[in-house]
Structure formats: C-alpha cells, structure tokens
Amino acid sequence: MKNYQIETILSTNRKPKPDSAHLEFGRTFTDHMFIMDYTEGTGWHDPRIIPYQPISLDPSSMVFHYGQTVFEGLKAYLSEDGKVFLFRPDRNFNRLNHSNARLCIPQIDEELALEALKQLILVDRDWIPQAEGTSLYIRPFIISTEPHLGVAPSENYQFIIIMSPVGSYYKEGIHPVKIAVEQQYVRAVAGGTGEAKTGGNYSSSLKAQEVAEKVGYSQVLWLDGRENKYVEEVGSMNIFFKINGQVVTPALNGSILAGITRDSIIQLLKHWNVPVVERRISIDEIYQAYKDGVLEEAFGTGTAAVISPIGELLWKYEKLVVNSGEIGKLTQELYDTLTGIQNGTKPDPFGWRIEVNPENTAKDMHSGSLIY
Amino acid sequence: MKNYQIETILSTNRKPKPDSAHLEFGRTFTDHMFIMDYTEGTGWHDPRIIPYQPISLDPSSMVFHYGQTVFEGLKAYLSEDGKVFLFRPDRNFNRLNHSNARLCIPQIDEELALEALKQLILVDRDWIPQAEGTSLYIRPFIISTEPHLGVAPSENYQFIIIMSPVGSYYKEGIHPVKIAVEQQYVRAVAGGTGEAKTGGNYSSSLKAQEVAEKVGYSQVLWLDGRENKYVEEVGSMNIFFKINGQVVTPALNGSILAGITRDSIIQLLKHWNVPVVERRISIDEIYQAYKDGVLEEAFGTGTAAVISPIGELLWKYEKLVVNSGEIGKLTQELYDTLTGIQNGTKPDPFGWRIEVNPENTAKDMHSGSLIY
Missing domain, CATH: 3.20.10.10 (D-amino Acid Aminotransferase, subunit A, domain 2)
Structure with a gap:
C-alpha cells in the first residue's frame, strides 16, 4: 500500500450523536469530512481530513450553473463484535471514475480514495450505529468549482466525502x-x-x-x-x-x-x-x-x-x-442474506466485506501528518 | 408598481473594473449581487442587494448532489447617450418559472425579480461597458440548499443574480x-x-x-x-x-x-x-x-x-x-438589427428594449431600506 500523505485536522468541538433508534436518513453528519482539490495543470492535491464544515464557493462556481457533479453512496457497518465493515467499496470508486469520464471530470486515484475513506471512518468510528438496520451512510461526491460562466468543463473541482448515521431509507422500514x-x-x-x-x-x-x-x-x-x-x-x-x-x-x-x-x-x-x-x-x-x-x-x-x-x-x-x-419469499431471503453479509452476521463467500481497522489503514497517521 | 422591500447593503471595498477592450466572458463580476431565500412554509423572503461574496453551504446541500438548479442569461447595454437598456427581461423571468415548474422549484414573483434586477443594475451601473460588442451579462439562478441526502425536492433555495461585464462570447468575435x-x-x-x-x-x-x-x-x-x-x-x-x-x-x-x-x-x-x-x-x-x-x-x-x-x-x-x-447576408442583417435594437442604436418597433433609470426603479431606496 502506498503511504498517501493525508493530513488530518481533528475537530475540537464534537457534536452530540443522535439516538440510534430514531435516525433519519441523511440529516445528521459526523464530526469530520474528507476533502481534496483539483487544479488544472496540477491535478488532485492536498487530500485532507478536516472538521465537518460549510463549503464556501464563489456564486459563479460552475456547479451552481452547469451541473457538472458526480456522486456515490455506500455504507459502513458495525458488527456485533465491534468490527467495522465496508461493502465492495472499490466498486463505488471505480464507478465514480466511470461517471467522471461521462461528465468530463478528471479521474481520481481510486486507491487513495479508499484509503482516505478508511482513515475518515476510523476518525469518526464512534458515529457508526450498531442497532438492527442501521449503518453509516457514506457520500463521496465531486463538484466543479471554477468561478466562470461559460459552457465548458471546469478547471477546478473538489472531491469530498461526508458521512451520516442512518436507519432505514424508508421511514416504514422494509415493507412493500x-x-x-x-x-x-x-x-x-x-x-x-x-x-x-x-x-x-x-x-x-x-x-x-x-x-x-x-x-x-x-x-x-x-x-x-x-x-x-x-x-x-x-x-x-x-x-x-x-x-x-x-x-x-x-x-x-x-x-x-x-x-x-x-x-x-x-x-x-x-x-x-x-x-x-x-x-x-x-x-x-x-x-x-x-x-x-x-x-x-x-x-x-x-x-x-x-x-x-x-x-x-x-x-x-x-x-x-x-x-x-x-414481501416475497425470495425477496426476503435476498434481503436477509445481503444485509447479513454487509453487517457481519452471515458468512461472505464472495469476499465483498472489507474490514476497516488501524492495522490496514491510516499508515501516515503515524508518520507525522496528524495534526491536533 | 408594488413597493418591494429590497434591502441594500453597499460594498465598501470596490473592485477595479476591467479594461473594456479585453473582456473575457463570465470571469469578472461586479461589486454587488442580489440574493433571496426560500424556506418551505414561509416562501421567498429577505430579498437583498449585498456586496458580491462567496456562498457558504453545508456539504450535504442538495445542489451538490441532486442537481436541482435553474438559471437564466440576459444582458444590459449602455447606449452612446448614457442610457441603460435591458432586452425583454420579463421573458427571462417568465422562462425561469417554467424551468422551476419542471424542476419542482417554487415559483418566483417575476415582477419582484425584475425590480430587484433593475435596482442591482443601478447600484453597479458603472460596471456596464460601452465599447462596441460589449454588455453586462446578467445571470439569475436558483440553487437547492437544504442540507439533506435523499432524492426529493429541496425545502430551501437561494435565488441569486450576479453580473459580469462581457465582450463577445467567442474570443474571435462574430465569425462563422x-x-x-x-x-x-x-x-x-x-x-x-x-x-x-x-x-x-x-x-x-x-x-x-x-x-x-x-x-x-x-x-x-x-x-x-x-x-x-x-x-x-x-x-x-x-x-x-x-x-x-x-x-x-x-x-x-x-x-x-x-x-x-x-x-x-x-x-x-x-x-x-x-x-x-x-x-x-x-x-x-x-x-x-x-x-x-x-x-x-x-x-x-x-x-x-x-x-x-x-x-x-x-x-x-x-x-x-x-x-x-x-457569414450570410441575412445573418449579418439580423445580427446588426438585433444588436442595434439591444444597444439603442436602432429603432425598436417591438417594444423589446426596457430602459433602466432611477425614475422607474428602486422606489424603496428612498424609503429607508438603503443601508450604507
């Protein structure tokens, strides 16, 4: 694994965590976010984990006008024995690059993105809910930030990852x-x-x-x-x-x-x-x-x-x-099996489940780039 | 005309104006912008002209994820005798509402939008270039600002107008x-x-x-x-x-x-x-x-x-x-006539040209809402 230099600035103002029995989808976010900038000619630079905070953009930033955006969605799970799992995260970053190609957004380093996500998850590990049906929803996204009116690919972008503890997507749970x-x-x-x-x-x-x-x-x-x-x-x-x-x-x-x-x-x-x-x-x-x-x-x-x-x-x-x-019999079996693989309660014959732990992550948190 | 309460806060830090012989399209913006907020249940509120400044948004704001945006483009012209003209601006705000309907964005008050634009133009009147082929490009746009991941219409929006002195859209001018x-x-x-x-x-x-x-x-x-x-x-x-x-x-x-x-x-x-x-x-x-x-x-x-x-x-x-x-003969005639109507050098039999002046604008700049 490459030793990516991801700077980490920890929040000194931790937010209260929501009650895991009453999680609304995508409304509460963790204490930190990952961000990385793209500048035409330089490429992607300055990957960093920082306290969750607003984005400040010029009103002429292209994202507000020409819709050059892509995103992904994936989840992290906390198993009963306290392990953290991701489900096929490499596929998400690969698909993000496919979306990038269609939208004329520069390709990202998929390995760096996955490493950044793992480090971010470890920093905000306490935010992963453990109750049945809950998880940490992860939203990587890229926006075009060049301050310029005119229909052309942007020369600047931001790649951001934010995370939200979630219950069921539908308030009613799994019902037809x-x-x-x-x-x-x-x-x-x-x-x-x-x-x-x-x-x-x-x-x-x-x-x-x-x-x-x-x-x-x-x-x-x-x-x-x-x-x-x-x-x-x-x-x-x-x-x-x-x-x-x-x-x-x-x-x-x-x-x-x-x-x-x-x-x-x-x-x-x-x-x-x-x-x-x-x-x-x-x-x-x-x-x-x-x-x-x-x-x-x-x-x-x-x-x-x-x-x-x-x-x-x-x-x-x-x-x-x-x-x-x-709900049909096969639908229920598929739901039970897939969520079981995802949260660690069922065997994973496909190798889809990736454990996130300090041993396989965050190499450079020990190499001097961690800033409190 | 209704007496819209549009608050005006003038910039104390005026920017240098670009050389009108070397204007790039959509890269320089005037000293002020118009902004108005929408809150579900309240409607559009707090219309105001403020110093041109960055927009600060939560990274979960819907505009970054689900593309719920609309915009318009129109121009203001400074005639040889110092008059300011808009070209059919009512059509732009009407079309903006058509776009709003398709994108599930709440309708705006078209009359208020036009009044706000006129006031903004008067505040930044010195930014309108006068050289042949130049104009002040105007960009009204609406973005969805609710901090929420989930595919649904946003419950919050911002309607913003920014303006940019421009030359020709194509660097090469009018050439085939x-x-x-x-x-x-x-x-x-x-x-x-x-x-x-x-x-x-x-x-x-x-x-x-x-x-x-x-x-x-x-x-x-x-x-x-x-x-x-x-x-x-x-x-x-x-x-x-x-x-x-x-x-x-x-x-x-x-x-x-x-x-x-x-x-x-x-x-x-x-x-x-x-x-x-x-x-x-x-x-x-x-x-x-x-x-x-x-x-x-x-x-x-x-x-x-x-x-x-x-x-x-x-x-x-x-x-x-x-x-x-x-360039074809008819194409050239259409270009000369339309740009002539727009910049005031040719007669306007259609009533398309709207003059912007303090007599028909900015009523409430004299009613106490102007703040220096």
Missing part, C-alpha cells in the same frame, strides 16, 4: 412499496447520462415522483426514452422481477445505472442456482405475466434501501398487485 | 463557426428536461463538445433522442437555416430550449416579410438541401453569442460548407 409506471416523463435515454451518477439524472426525476406521490405511489418505474416501452429502473433503484420461477432484470444498456447491489443480487442468485437473466424487458411482458398469474415477486435494489419489495405496480389505470402486496 | 452533427451522444429527449434551463442539460453536453473540439469543431448540432434524425439545437443555441429563400427552425417540441433570441429573430423576419417556418427538420433534409445547392445560410441564436453564423457542418464524414464559409 407501491410504484407507478411512468408514461409522461423520461429519466434517461441512450446517448445521455443515465449510466452516470450525476445530479441531472436525479433532478429530472423529481417531477414524475411528485405526480406519483400525489396519487399514493412512492416512486415511479421508468421506461426507456426512445420507445417508452422497455423497463429501465425504479426511482433511484434497479428493478428485478420473479416470473414463473425465473428472475429477470433489465440488461445494462447505457441508460441504466450499473448498481452494485444489483450486481451483488445477480451473483447471489447464481450462487444459489436460482435462474437469473439480464435482458430487455417490455412493460407489456410484465403486464402479461401478471395477467397469467406468473408475476411472483418484484423488488428494487440500491445502496440506500438495499432491497425494496414492490407490492403494487400502477400501469395505465390498472393496479397490478404483486404477491398479494406482501 | 464549424459545427459537428452529433451521432453518439444525446442532449435531451421528449419527456426529459430539454426545455428547461437546468444544469443537467449542460453537464450532459460537455462530452460531445469535447470530442468535437478535438477534431476542430467548436460545438455540436444535437439530433433528437428518440430517432437521432431530427435537428434540435446547436451547442447551447437554437439553430436556423435559410433554404431556397425560406428560413426554417426546429419547432418547439419540449426538448428544445424556447430561446428568447430565437423568438426575436422569428418576429424580426416576419416583420421584414421574409418567409420563416417553425417545423420538424431532419438532418437528411439539410443534407439534401446542401447537395441541391439551396442551403444558403445557417446560424445559431442565443443570449450569450446573440447570433453565430455557421460556416461548416460536419455530417458523418462529409463537410457541408455553408455560403463558402462566410
């Missing part, structure tokens, strides 16, 4: 959600940015979600932007269906996010010898499966919610109730 | 540009956000522009996202073609920005009895017109560049040279 199939609005199209984790994909999704919520649906199922016919993803998650014993999920086509939970579910199903296929799926096919009584289960996957069972799909004016509106 | 017809990337699709002025539309466009620049083209001509067949807009401008004596431009279809310069050009052409049609235009039709020798002129329109003549289109592997690569 109702999803409306979107017919008017489009999230992404081939040739667009659908595959990247960038702000524009999320801002464009709000309107459809707002309309769906007004009629009692928590999220929307997006169809493709060319033909409004093929299933893409649901809200901010990938989607899976169990039809007649076989699990199907839309193939990655450039406009769908390559979810890390999605990939883990596919590997888990293959490990269990449950038939699973990635392919193009039309909404008509889902409707027909429902009519034929073979639409057995449906669920969304994503880091924030892990797995969200889908109890009902609204398609045009018809309500397709899946598995009597209850 | 070379445009590559984009075949791989897509800017927007029906059902998406193409009609809104939001960051995501611009960040998604950078990659195609970067690729085009590497082979010598300054911008790209976007085709539609469904069929990759119909002309939409060029770079960040609307596009017009003169074919066999008739001017054609793509009809507004939901994925094209409803440009104010575009609308002004159409009205000007009608006023001159030049045939002008808004309709769907395929790239094949443009190619055929070129082959038939009837593609007479082509140009882009937008606030920043006003009119950009197009001297060459790259379509697949063929270079379509328009009007021998020179």
